[in-house]
Amino acid sequence: MELxxxxxxxxxxxxxxxxxxxxxxVGGGTIMVPVFRLVFDMSPIMSTATSLFTIVPTSISGxxxxxxxxxxxxxxxxxxxxxxALTSPLGVQLASISPAWLIMVVAALVIIWSAINILSKAxxxxxxxxSGAAPxxxxxxxxxxxxxxxxxxxxxxxxxxxxDAAGAAVAxDAAGASTALSRKQLLLGACIGLAAxxxxxxxxxxxxxxxxxxxxSVIGVDMRKASGTSLIAVMILAIPGVIQQAxxxxxxxxxxxxxxxxxxxxxxxxAKLITRVPERTLRFIFGGFLLVAAVILVCNxxxxxx
Numbered sequence: 001m002e003l004x005x006x007x008x009x010x011x012x013x014x015x016x017x018x019x020x021x022x023x024x025x026v027g028g029g030t031i032m033v034p035v036f037r038l039v040f041d042m043s044p045i046m047s048t049a050t051s052l053f054t055i056v057p058t059s060i061s062g063x064x065x066x067x068x069x070x071x072x073x074x075x076x077x078x079x080x081x082x083x084x085a086l087t088s089p090l091g092v093q094l095a096s097i098s099p100a101w102l103i104m105v106v107a108a109l110v111i112i113w114s115a116i117n118i119l120s121k122a123x124x125x126x127x128x129x130x131s132g133a134a135p136x137x138x139x140x141x142x143x144x145x146x147x148x149x150x151x152x153x154x155x156x157x158x159x160x161x162x163x164d165a166a167g168a169a170v171a172x173d174a175a176g177a178s179t180a181l182s183r184k185q186l187l188l189g190a191c192i193g194l195a196a197x198x199x200x201x202x203x204x205x206x207x208x209x210x211x212x213x214x215x216x217s218v219i220g221v222d223m224r225k226a227s228g229t230s231l232i233a234v235m236i237l238a239i240p241g242v243i244q245q246a247x248x249x250x251x252x253x254x255x256x257x258x259x260x261x262x263x264x265x266x267x268x269x270x271a272k273l274i275t276r277v278p279e280r281t282l283r284f285i286f287g288g289f290l291l292v293a294a295v296i297l298v299c300n301x302x303x304x305x306x
Contacts, residue, residue, distance in 0.1 A: 006254070006258065007258050007261070010255060010258035010259045010261075010262070011258055011259070011261040011262035012262055013035060013039075013259060013262065014054075014058075014258070014259040014260060014261060014262025014263035014264075014266060015262035015263065015265065015266040015269075016031075016262075016266065017031050017032060017035075017058070017259065017262070017263045017266060018058055018061070018062070018262060018263035018264060018265065018266020018267040018268075018269070018270060019266045019267070019269050019270040019273070020266075020270060020289060021058050021059065021062050021206075021208075021231070021263065021266070021267045021270060022061070022062035022065060022066075022231070022266065022267040022268060022269060022270025022271035022272075022273070022274070023227065023270035023271070023273055023274050023277070023282070023285070024208070024212070024227055024270075024282065024285065024286045024289070025062075025208045025211070025212045025226060025227025025228060025229070025230035025231055028051075028054070028055060028058050028059075028206065028263060028267075029048075029051040029052065029055050029200075029203070029204050029205025029206050030107075030111055030205055030209055030289070030290060030293040030294075031289070031293055032047075032050075032051040032054055032055070032204075032259060033047050033048055033051045033104075033107060033203065033204050033205065033293075034293055034296040035259075036050050036051060036252070036255060037104070038296070040252070040255050042252060042255075043100065044100040044101075044103045044104055045095060045096065045100065045103065045250050046250050046251070046252055047204060048095060048103060048107075048202075048203055048204025048205075048250075049092075049204060049245035049248070049250035049251045049252075050204075050250075050251050050252045050253075050255055050256045051204040051205065051256075052200065052201070052204045052205075052206075052238055052241050052242050052245060053242050053245065053246075053251045053253070053256040054256040054257075054259045054260050054263065055205070055206045055234060055238050055242075056235065056238050056239060056242055057260045057263070057264055058260060058263040058264060058266075058267050059206055059231045059234040059235040059238065059267070060235045061263070061264040061265070061267040061268055062228075062231045062267035062268065062270060062271045063077070063228070063231040063232045063234075063235050064268075065267070065268045065271030065272060066227070066228030066229075066231055066232070066271050066274075067228075067232075069228075069271060069272070069274075069275065071224050071225055071227070071228040071271070071274055071275065072225055072227075072228025072229045072231070072232055073181060073221065073225055073228075073229045074229075074232060075181055075186060076181055076185065076186060076189045076215070076219070076221070076229050076233075077189075077228075077229040077230070077231070077232025077233045077236075078232065078233075078236065079186045079187075079189040079190045079193065079233075080189040080190060080192050080193030080196065080211060080229070080230075080232075080233035080237070081193060081232060081233035081234070081235065081236025081237045082190065082193065082236060082237075083189070083190035083191060083192070083193025083194045083196075083197065083237070084193035084194065084196045084197025084200060084207055084233060084234075084236065084237025084238075085193075085197060085236055085237045085239065085240050086194065086197060087193075087194050087195075087197035087198040087201070088197040088198070088200050088201040088237050088238065088239075088240045088241035088244075089201060089240045089241060089244045090197075090198060090201060091197065091198045091199060091200060091201020091202035091203075091241065092201040092202070092241045092244045092245055092248075093201075093244075094198075094201070094202050095201065095202045095203070095204075096248060096250075098202075103202065103203060104203075104298075105298070106202065106203060107202075107203035107204075107205070107294075108294040108295075108298045109294075110199055110203065110209065110210065111209055111290050111291075111293055111294040112290070112291065112294045114209040114210060114212075114213050114287075114290055115286075115287045115288075115290035115291040115294065116287075117213040117217070117287075118212070118213050118216075118283050118286050118287035118290070119283070119284065119287035119288070119291075121213075121216065121217075121283060122280055122283035122284045122287060125280045125283070185219050188218055188219055189215075189219060189233075192210070192211055192214045192215070192218065192219075193207075193211070193233055193237060195210060195214075196208075196210045196211045196233065196237060197237045197241075200234075200237055200238055200241060201240075201241040201244075206230075206231075206234035206237075206238055207230075207233070207234055207237060207238075208227075208230040208231070208233075208234055209290055211226075211229075211230045211233055211234075212226045212227060212230050212286065215229060215230065223282045223283060224274050224275070224282070227274060227282070228271070228274070231267075231271075
């Protein structure tokens with residue numbers, strides 16, 4: 001029974017955390033911190049340290065899947081990750097000298113801000129326009145039909161062949177423009193990473209709750225690619241903080257590994273599901289789960305949960 005409670009239950013919880021991580025582009029810390037605090041009865045500093053430790057394998061798993069599925073912008077993720085890696089140790093240092101209650105309250109406030117930002121955009125979005133997968137598929141079908149018709153006409157005359165070539169070039173240029181990033185965007189990504197890294201080290205989360213909404217609003221990335229890109233950044237920026245927490249002796253390795261056993265395959269599943277869920281729905285799920293996590297943290301720190 002003790003083995004079941006110590007390993008099986010955390011692994012099952014980890015699966016759920018991993019799915020949300022892969023689907024929403026977060027490391028899962030916004031769920032893991034409350035879980036370690038409430039379920040495992042850890043101190044605030046150990047909760048954040050163990051969460052940060054578990055985030056690394058979880059985010060790596062999800063990021064690999066996003067890269068394979070081409071639902072991310074690797075260059076932006078690396079830029080944000082390197083920026084966050086610079087400030088993550090500073091966040092850990094601040095957490096080590098802060099009152100326990102302040103760490104949880106700051107985490108809750110940042111999470112609530114992110115939730116409001118995401119939900120407001122979801123409410124303003126139109127349901128028809130938000131379903132990214134269906135319109136894209138429809139456009140692809142229409143394009144295929146048009147190309148087929150053009151191909152038939154092209155066989156009858158050279159003029160149509162030239163038109164086909166020009167159309168293909170325009171389509172290629174449009175596709176390249178949609179994924180190309182300017183130096184300014186990469187610099188903004190690094191600046192976003194600086195803020196996310198500080199928050200990551202301080203409150204024990206991956207920083208996705210900051211990066212995803214900022215990728216959406218500041219850089220103009222769509223929700224699916226924002227999620228995948230965030231995981232690439234999380235995988236990089238969390239490492240320095242984990243190393244520092246390990247030296248400070250704040251990590252509960254047994255609990256972290258138990259959660260990771262479930263979160264790693266869960267993140268792979270979540271990354272695959274992202275192509276099937278409408279963007280507006282993703283925003284509502286993301287904002288809703290952030291609000292729940294923030295409420296749990298606040299209630300726990302003020303003794304409302306007992």
